[in-house]
Amino acid sequence: MYTQALNTAEAPGAPVDAAAAARFQARIDAEQRIEPRDFMPEAYRRTLIRQISQHAHSEIVGMLPEGNWITRAPSLRRKAALLAKVQDEGGHGLYLYAAAETLGVAREALVDQLLAGVAKYSSIFNYPTLTWADIGAIGWLVDGAAIMNQIPLCRCSYGPYARAMIRICKEESFHQRQGFEIMLTLCRGTPAQKAMAQDALDRWWWPVLMMFGPPDAQSQHSQTSTRWKIKRFSNDELRQKFLDATVPQARFLGLTPPDPALAFDAETGHWRAGPIDWAEFEAVLAGNGPCNRERLEARRRAHEDGAWVRDAARAHAEKPRATKAQAA
Amino acid sequence: MSADLSPLWEVFIRSRNGLAHRHAGSLHATDAEMALAAARDLFTRRGEAASLWVVPAAAIIASDPAEAGMLFEPTGSKIYRHPTFYEVPEDVGHM
Numbered sequence: 001m002y003t004q005a006l007n008t009a010e011a012p013g014a015p016v017d018a019a020a021a022a023r024f025q026a027r028i029d030a031e032q033r034i035e036p037r038d039f040m041p042e043a044y045r046r047t048l049i050r051q052i053s054q055h056a057h058s059e060i061v062g063m064l065p066e067g068n069w070i071t072r073a074p075s076l077r078r079k080a081a082l083l084a085k086v087q088d089e090g091g092h093g094l095y096l097y098a099a100a101e102t103l104g105v106a107r108e109a110l111v112d113q114l115l116a117g118v119a120k121y122s123s124i125f126n127y128p129t130l131t132w133a134d135i136g137a138i139g140w141l142v143d144g145a146a147i148m149n150q151i152p153l154c155r156c157s158y159g160p161y162a163r164a165m166i167r168i169c170k171e172e173s174f175h176q177r178q179g180f181e182i183m184l185t186l187c188r189g190t191p192a193q194k195a196m197a198q199d200a201l202d203r204w205w206w207p208v209l210m211m212f213g214p215p216d217a218q219s220q221h222s223q224t225s226t227r228w229k230i231k232r233f234s235n236d237e238l239r240q241k242f243l244d245a246t247v248p249q250a251r252f253l254g255l256t257p258p259d260p261a262l263a264f265d266a267e268t269g270h271w272r273a274g275p276i277d278w279a280e281f282e283a284v285l286a287g288n289g290p291c292n293r294e295r296l297e298a299r300r301r302a303h304e305d306g307a308w309v310r311d312a313a314r315a316h317a318e319k320p321r322a323t324k325a326q327a328a
Numbered sequence: 329m330s331a332d333l334s335p336l337w338e339v340f341i342r343s344r345n346g347l348a349h350r351h352a353g354s355l356h357a358t359d360a361e362m363a364l365a366a367a368r369d370l371f372t373r374r375g376e377a378a379s380l381w382v383v384p385a386a387a388i389i390a391s392d393p394a395e396a397g398m399l400f401e402p403t404g405s406k407i408y409r410h411p412t413f414y415e416v417p418e419d420v421g422h423m
């Protein structure tokens with residue numbers, strides 16, 4: 001995971017050389033990839049820095065809700081899988097920070113923005129993981145939604161971002177499958193275990209549907225991202241794809257999404273969800289979700305506690321240089 | 329927090345014996361030993377590598393994209409460098 005449309009595309013900035021901008025758009029229209037040292041409009045660069053860094057932050061913060069259960073996984077098999085998944089998410093964050101850096105911003109600056117609370121990350125990670133079933137629900141639903149979002153990004157116009165996404169998508173499939181397997185095991189277990197799975201679905205369902213971002217009618221900025229081929233599908237299109245893929249999986253598990261209005265539209269062949277509570281989404285994005293403060297505090301603490309490691313590594317790297325200088 | 333800046337390294341992976349190393353991505357590390365260890369953790373979690381190279385990103389000299397036309401297009405007109413430019417009767421067989 002996890003990029004989220006947050007309606008934060010940049011407004012077109014300073015006027016650019018019109019001919020260069022036209023050549024740039026022609027390259028995009030011809031499905032060419034833009035590479036770091038190629039010409040690009042400033043607004044394209046800023047939009048990408050913001051999107052890729054938000055995506056990177058989401059991977060890193062996304063390690064926290066699942067990390068919460070590593071020491072309490074019910075078996076060694078589950079523990080090894082969860083540890084590997086969380087490690088993957090850390091790797092995804094690093095691939096993405098590296099992609100953002102090709103646009104001329106330092107990773108340290110991006111991390112500082114996250115720790116200062118001025119950068120956004122996916123709203124989904126501000127919800128708590130209360131039971132083991134939440135780990136199943138996250139893999140199945142959150143990583144499932146991430147895959148829907150990320151597969152089109154493998155064809156994004158910016159080369160380093162697209163290549164990072166290809167690597168990430170290869171790893172996500174295991175994440176979703178291990179989550180679904182946890183849910184399936186619980187659903188085939190005791191009535192209490194099945195109830196735990198249903199409870200997790202009840203709590204994660206709506207926040208997961210919100211992961212795709214606000215409805216198309218309210219996303220003024222996505223047009224620019226579409227023209228630049230950063231975004232290939234609209235928020236509502238991706239949400240619909242997810243719904244159509246996931247409702248049958250819930251039924252296979254014998255679980256019921258907590259949406260009384262959820263219905264199959266035989267005419268179009270699509271599942272239709274009831275109204276989403278966008279006020280909740282706005283509140284979580286604004287910093288008032290159940291875990292926003294806890295997540296940032298955990299990141300700050302980890303960063304501060306790691307300072308001595310960074311210092312030691314730098315001192316160690318300096319040593320041979322200093323010795324060499326002395327000998328000379 | 330510029331004191332935290334550690335140099336950038338480019339990572340190259342030989343996926344199997346007999347193949348060339350290919351660029352996989354980049355990472356930050358304070359020295360070569362750490363770069364190699366980080367590359368192993370970051371890029372080879374699923375048996376992707378038989379060998380790793382790490383190269384300081386600053387050591388790479390790249391051609392200028394603005395000069396791509398001047399550098400590479402002249403070969404476009406030199407079709408006589410390709411085997412299909414030459415006519416060999418079919419009776420001769422595969423050559």
Ligand SMILES: [Fe+2]
Nearest residue numbers: 001002089092
């Ligand atoms: Fe991820």
Ligand SMILES: [Fe+2]
Nearest residue numbers: 001143172175
């Ligand atoms: Fe994932």
